[in-house]
Amino acid sequence: MTRGPVRLDVAISYAVPRTGVPAAASFRRWAAAALAGRIREADLAIRIVDTKEGRALNRHYRGKDYATNVLSFPAELPEGLPKGVKLPLLGDLVICAPVVASEAREQGKPANAHYAHLTVHGVLHLLGWNHEDDREAEAMEQLEREILAGLGLPDPYAGE
Known part of the structure; x- marks a missing residue:
């Protein structure tokens, strides 16, 4: 586990009207909470899209012809990077x-609580967390609960 503050650069882009969508500062706070203690520095982008773009991306990258709530695209280091050089x-x-x-x-x-949950969920995917089997899903869900509780938000899985 990493100690100290996270140096975080989060670029937020809105491809939809901003009405009802959280401010960039909220997305940054939620991402920072998901990364705290897990990574020292990170650059990431969050794009808020409409159904058409969400569906097109899900179809292209996952072969699923519908818009889903969140897609995570982990960065891959470019080929030929010198050994030992790490990009954030x-x-x-x-x-x-x-x-x-x-x-x-x-x-x-509340919509804000759901956005927070999906941001945390997506960031954990970027860190390598998955829910491919029951054990992984349970561990990831518990971590999400802990992060969201630290933000003062309710258990997103309550009532399921």
């Missing part, structure tokens, strides 16, 4: 605003 580039998150809003309504959750 963590990767990109794509969050589909209409899907998040719809899920929040359906699940009876």
